[in-house]
Amino acid sequence: MNLRKATVAAAAALVLSVTAAGCGSDGGSSSGGGTAGASGTGGKITVGIKFDQPGIGLKTPDGTYTGLDVDVATYVAKQLGYSPQNIEFKEAKSADRETMLQRGDVDFIAASYSITPTRSEKVDFAGPYLLAHQDVLIRADDDSIKTPADLNTKKLCSVTGSTSAQNVKTKIAPNAQLQEYGGYSECLTGLENKVVDALTTDDSILAGYAAQPAFQGKFKLGGFKMSNENYGIGVQKGSELKAQINTALEKMVADGSWEAAVKKNLGPAGYQNEPAPKIGVVVS
Structure with missing residues (x-):
């Protein structure tokens, strides 16, 4: 979703929310000032990733995206109601991540984003999903x-x-x-x-x-x-997306998709990964 488009989008969202209140809703998710609707509504979700980290987050010359963070973000977005074609990936450099979330440039960030006390003062983290x-x-x-x-x-x-x-x-x-x-x-x-x-x-x-x-x-x-280094998914401070993303990550681990993504992206390098971390538990 694009959280920067206000006015017309906000008005449309208001009409939809009133209608939904009258006839029931299958659930949206709040992200900053926007609303994440189910797939098929034409909405977009914007996700920050790295563009230059092979195996983690990489934008290839043909414009496709690969890596563990890409697979995790795609799985999470699907659980939130967004198909892959409705995901807009945006480059999230290390020094820019907190600012991007605070400004609402992205809905969440999965970019080898280690959970630290200092960062947690500025943004919230779902996860961790990799140690x-x-x-x-x-x-x-x-x-x-x-x-x-x-x-x-x-x-x-x-x-x-x-x-x-x-x-x-x-x-x-x-x-x-x-x-x-x-x-x-x-x-x-x-x-x-x-x-x-x-x-x-x-x-x-x-x-x-x-x-x-x-x-x-x-x-x-x-x-x-x-x-x-506990990799987490960053969201705006106070965002309801944190709980929803945690639920998605728990499902990803339970159904085997997490293990498959790690082996696919990091296995060729002989990387010996730690077992899937328990969601909500940061290893010091």
Whole structure:
């Protein structure tokens, strides 16, 4: 749905709500200032995802979307009453996610979005739907980084707005030379060209990159579980969508769709995923 179109849409929604009140309704969901109707009404739902994370959220050259977050978002949207053709995907960069939700640019965000206390002050989270761990990606021929402490004095790349680099700086390797780029693809190019020594983010994201045909054999995972990253689906503060999305995620796990999506998107990289997390329980 497009929450920014007011006036005419709001008036139409008012008429529909009055009619529904008189004859019954099969249920809509509130998202910010809008109303999510059932599929077939012509409504759209707008979902924030990453566009540059293979295996997680990727916009391909032909304009299609692939990845675990895409599959999770598509499943959730279907449970909310929206068919795939009624989903509008919008790029949600790490630094922009809270702002996008607060402005109502999107209805929910599934974009490798780790649940943290700071973020939870600004937005609400459904989930978590995946437990990942922070790791590093290094060049395959680099034997100088064998432990997290070896990152000290190294040039460490991460994405602006991500918690990963700061975790390393404050908790693990305070002398690492932090370099923040706008996207993981830029970090990957810098790693390949030896501009940086390591790329840090979640192991699920790194595995997706390492598995790409163009990069196979060039990089390796450090194998460090430096943090727990609970992936959640972000919604506006106070939105009724949180409870509805949680119900959808519970169903996705129960019917096997969650396991199938994880194996399809991350299995080719040899990624050993944790069991499905319990919805509503954040692992510290």
